[in-house]
Amino acid sequence: MATVELRFSALPEHVRTARLVAAAVARRAGVDEAVLDEVRLAVGEACTRAVGLHQHSGISAPVKVLLIEEEKQFSIEVGDEAPHATPGGRTPGGSGATEAEIEEDEMGLAVISGLVDDVEVSAGEHGGSIRMRWSTTPPATFPV
Template identity: 30%
Template structure:
């Protein structure tokens, strides 16, 4: 089954480009991923990746002059995967990609000293199965996580008969 498979259910959230609203995005994606049957570890990874993508949008999308903007998050629910697209209408990267953005830790900084957003693109690529970044008018980061049903294989078939209790 390729990308032309079944139609996805779509959940959308638009929120102000302000750090105070990042928890709403994480909570929303957590609920969607939980409903899909992702493991606790995968849900935590998804929440962290969404937090990083939204933090990048809050910090970089709309200039330092206090220009108001918004961030859109779309969750596309397929039977086998969750595709999350974070979009802003800001300035885009405009050549801001640097080699150190894709390294595990910015040089000279300890991992404990990094705040949310500090690991940025590297962390997003590490936590998710597929990541596509588009930057033309604004930035769109598409992140895909596949449901790993094989991790719980057998658990669904496990039952206790009354004789065993």
């Protein structure tokens, strides 16, 4: 199992770099070429969400992206350190999230779910993560 870890300041201009790195590592891991656009879009959406959560909460910690190459699958986990809104719209120890912010967050998660078959979202008082998985194909081997 190989893992690449990427950390970047919670600034929108760094999301593009995260997308490019994710696509390059996914390609090397054996993710089908036809799926790479979906990988880029999903990672961009997840990173944009994390950046927004950090900025909204005033968190200076970097956004963390793990690119994990396993046997027969490739995973990307995008983590944030922002306290997440509860179903009542309140963030632990903070003010309530606006309806527009909650709606935007839900829309981002819906886009990711539409792009990736296997998605896990976890959120809590001390941050959250989105883990996305894609199947990989082993590299072709040719007889010598």
